[in-house]
Structures are given as structure tokens and as C-alpha cells.
Amino acid sequence: MAPAVSSNINVDTKPVPLKSAPANADKEQDKYNKYDKRDKRSSPSRELTYLTDVAEEIIPPKKLTSPAPGKVFYATGRRKTASARVFVQGGKGSIRVNNNSLEEYFPISRIREAAIQPLTRLEGESMFDIKITVKGGGFDGQAGAIRHGIARALLQYDEELRKFLRKNGYLTRDSRKVERKKVGFRKARKSPQFSKR
Template sequence: MSATTTHSATGRRKTAVAHVRLTEGTGEIVINDRHFEDYLPTVELQNAVLAPFQHISAMNKFDVVVSVKGGGVHGQAVAIRHAISRSLTAMDPENRKLIKPLGFLTRDPRMKERKKPGQPGARKRFQFSKR
């Protein structure tokens, strides 16, 4: 490997997919070629992305480049958190002991149920008429 180690990982939530590349650096986070404070408008979403770094005491030690697609802003933020957590555990297996109990390594599988043919929605049915 080169002098600066790079680790990449993929995180998902619902239909959001985030590809993350972690390199040792100054703590700069870029999401889809935008600064992460511009991309994630609320402090809650920003804290979701920064949570893995806070729990392993690695704030401002890594530069993060993210490519994220699909879903909404919240789903994307959690997908980014999932990818960062995976990348940090790949970098140092000791980090897994700190991150795993928080649930950051668990992929949230909940998705919208598909619409069924012959019916108006996923669960909704047309009104039944006996006569």
C-alpha cells in the first residue's frame, strides 16, 4: 500500500446506497462533491455521520469522500454512517468492539413494500361488495 492508507466500504439503508473512501487526514468530509454541512442541513443528520468517529475518539483524523445515491436525506445519512463504521472496522478490528454495540454495523433492511397487481396498493384492497 501507499504511505497514506485508504479504506473503502459500502453502506445501505432502505434504498440509499453510500460508497465511502476513508484516508488519513484533517477531518474533511465531502459528500457528492459538496461539503457535508451543505449536503446535510440539520445538526441531527451531521451528528449521525460523525457518530462513529466520536465513539472511537478519531475526530478530525480522517478525510472522507462519499458518493451516495437513492432514498431521502435521512436514509442517506444513516447509509453514510453504516459505510463509515464498516470502513473503520476494516481499518482496525479493535474498533469493532466500540462500534458494534451501538448498532452502526447493522444494515437497516426496512423497505417500502411493493404494490401488488390487481389491487390499489401494497396492502390496500378494493372494497368488497357481497351483492
């Protein structure tokens, strides 16, 4: 038979002292913190500047108005090996590329949208008639050249659009091109299979 337990037990209610952290704990933590770059990236000031940048990009400077009748704005756009000559004038939204409609010339919707992006962002698709002659390159290069040309022509139409167009990268000539093939290599950098014997 188990012995009876006395109910008059003095329970010590003092909290047990915890072990103090080792002296080099801060150094250990710093060792891991140097790889954690999120704290620096997500500082409130950085987030706020990012949000203001986005707000400036999204909001066009002002509502576009149709230019005077008979006034034509010309610009050249380039991308990769493609070159586009763009003529912009007031109208009802007709866009002709090499005497074809935009839909006929660029059957892929993604490429069509990329080509007229500056107009779309400024909500001016129905205010201008655009005639384009483009040569060289493929669909992507030609769409980039047209986009560059439209942006430069819009800048001639209204100089106040410069900040908006520049901020969104429409005025920047994209200088990236395919790197040339080298002698003794299969492509620009790919070398033939190496064999010791």
C-alpha cells in the same frame, strides 16, 4: 336531666380479633399478579446486566490515533435503496459528500449527526478526511448508508473496534425496505373501500 356516668367502667383492653382472610385469597391475588409483569422485568440481576451493557456501549475500546499518511480505507454502506462508497484516510476532519461539504449536502442537523455517528461516538471527527459518493434513496436512506460505510471503513482501520461497532449496531445492514405495492390494492396492504352493494 341525663343520668350521671360512673367513672368506674372496666374497659377491656384486649384487641378485637380480625377476620381471617378467605382461603382462596392467594388464588385471587395470583389472578391479578399474572398481568403484572413489572416484578419479572425489574429483577436486580436484569438491571445490572442492562447497566453493564450500557457502560460497554458508551465507553469506546481505546483512544483513536490518526492512521499512517497515504493509507486509505474503503468500504461500501447500504440502507434502503441508497448506496454509499466511503474512502477514509488520516487528515484534519474534512468530510465531502458528492463533492459538497457535509453541511451543504445535508442541511438538516439531525441527518448530519446520524451520518457521522460512528466517528462522533469514537471521538475521531478531527482525525480523518472522508470522501463519500452516495446515490439512490432520500436523505434518511443516504445518511444510513454513509453511517454503515464509515463503520465498515473504521473496522478496516482497526479490527479492535469490531465489538464496539457491532454492539451499537453500526455494522448491521438494516434490511428494512418499503414493501411493494400489490395488484388490486391501493398500496402494499391498503385495500380499496369495500361495498356490499
